[in-house]
Amino acid sequence: MDFNMADMFGKIQEMQSKMQETQAKLGEIVVEADAGGGMVKVTANGLRKIISITLDKDVVDPADTEMLEDLVVAAVNKALESAETEAQKHMQEAYKGMIPGGGLPGMDLSKFGL
Secondary structure, three states: OOOOHHHHHHHHHHHHHHHHHHHHHHOOEEEEEEEEEOOEEEEOOOOEEEEEEOHHHHHHOOOOOHHHHHHHHHHHHHHHHHHHHHHHHHHHHHOOOOOOOOOOOOOOOOHOOO
């Protein structure tokens, strides 16, 4: 097996550039999730940041804040899960075919969704 250091560095630079582009695009991904039959809605982006939370007036009951808290937590978790899934799809698509043979020896790219 021939090992060409220049080719490897070229691939690494290409990956770094592609990663920066993809990270910028992740902020543009928007997902929405809800809980309580839509009474609590959460919007997040591909960077796994919460953009907004919308509460239905009927779910705001000062005598039962525990239910509202549970619904907010559930909706936030769903939104972050969806954001993670969408981000991984975009990362995999961005790097598809870029790393022949599954990657570079000793590099763990799993945290990037690869």
